[in-house]
Amino acid sequence: MSKQVASRRMTVPDIRALKGREKIVCLTAYTAPMAALLDPHVDLLLVGDSLGMVVHGLPTPTAVTLDMMILHGQAVVRASSHALVVVDLPFGSFEASPEQAYLASVRVLKETGCQAVKIEAGEALAPTIAFLVERGVPVMGHVGLRPQAVHVDGGFRAKGRSDEERARVIAEARAADEAGCFSIVLEGVAETLAREITAGVRAPTVGIGASAACDGQVLVTDDMLGLFEWTPKFVRRYADIRTTINDAVARYAADVRAAAFPGEAEVYRFKPKGS
Ligand code: KIV
Numbered sequence: 001m002s003k004q005v006a007s008r009r010m011t012v013p014d015i016r017a018l019k020g021r022e023k024i025v026c027l028t029a030y031t032a033p034m035a036a037l038l039d040p041h042v043d044l045l046l047v048g049d050s051l052g053m054v055v056h057g058l059p060t061p062t063a064v065t066l067d068m069m070i071l072h073g074q075a076v077v078r079a080s081s082h083a084l085v086v087v088d089l090p091f092g093s094f095e096a097s098p099e100q101a102y103l104a105s106v107r108v109l110k111e112t113g114c115q116a117v118k119i120e121a122g123e124a125l126a127p128t129i130a131f132l133v134e135r136g137v138p139v140m141g142h143v144g145l146r147p148q149a150v151h152v153d154g155g156f157r158a159k160g161r162s163d164e165e166r167a168r169v170i171a172e173a174r175a176a177d178e179a180g181c182f183s184i185v186l187e188g189v190a191e192t193l194a195r196e197i198t199a200g201v202r203a204p205t206v207g208i209g210a211s212a213a214c215d216g217q218v219l220v221t222d223d224m225l226g227l228f229e230w231t232p233k234f235v236r237r238y239a240d241i242r243t244t245i246n247d248a249v250a251r252y253a254a255d256v257r258a259a260a261f262p263g264e265a266e267v268y269r270f271k272p273k274g275s
Contacts, residue, residue: 010043010084012116012138012182018043019204024183024216026206027224030055030072032079034221039080044183044206046118046218047073049088050147054222060150064090066104073112085114086140091148094119098131105137118185120146122168126175133180141176141203144169144210145188158188158209166193170200177201185218186210188234209234 018024026044029035030051038045051072052064066089073087087108094101105117116138121129129139144159160166169189176184183204186194191211198205198214207214209232223231226240255261 009080009082009115012084015043015084015204016182019202019215024204024206026216026218027221028054028218029076029080029221032075035076035079038221039082042083043216044218045076045080045083045085047076047085047087047112047114048118048220049090050220052090054220061147062091062150066090066093066107070108070111073108073114077113084116085112086116086118087112087114088118088120094128095125098128101128101132102135102137105132105139109137116140116182118142120148121176122146122172123175126179129176129179129181139179139181140206141173141179141181141184142187143172143176143184143197144186144193147187156188158190160190160193169193170197173197173201173205177203183215186214 015024024044025042026046027038027042028048028050029038029045030047035045047069049061049064049069051068052058052061055072056064056068058064069087069090073085077085089101089104089108093104101119108114108117117132118140119125119129119132120142122143129141132139145156146153147156150156159169170193173184173186181203183206184197184201186197186205186207188209189197191213194205194207194210195213204215206216206218208218219235222228223235224238226237226242228242231237252261
């Protein structure tokens, strides 16, 4: 059941205020029709750089460009009116300097009309986050498993197996919090680590593969709708859209081949003029 939807769009302070009060609901959206369907049900719509893999068939998110993020961000903002829209800064668009991150963020905010950007950030990027927040750019952090670090990590691996790794993720989350992130995505971490981080930061945590110990949850929409044959362990499938599409397309193909489509109801017939 969808909750009562406010007539205005969610704001950054609204999201912050949910910590400790209500779980935050977030899903990814990359297109206008999907954004319109999700919008009444969620607090946050995330135009994640996962769109590179989900929509464009790329093997990792590292090839995603700022222009791609802006194009998809525009579609999502246009089709939504309730959820706060966050657009990911893609790999290579923000790491070089706070100034580079600021210019990329300004393009994203101005050209899409979204309300915030997301940055995958270790401790080293904390000064960049502070630079953005001080200049009016709301930032969502992203710590733990950082897909943009796939080549450094040698794959998409959950974090927190060793004490050293746990300490690093805690330090990343604290740095993002202190730098002013209004919320922090916690990806691919054990429940104990998610609980400790969530209790230790002011910003609400939004988990993906990070247990129910977070302040909210996000999933890749196409994963939870069952569009792919394989999904990660932490995904719950709420639909089997792959089977639905397969069945529909098989029936369409059979109808076309049997000349059963289009039928009487799907054909234009214009009366001759004057009759
Ligand atoms: O890119 C993305 O969609 C994300 C979420 C899965 C958190 O970062």
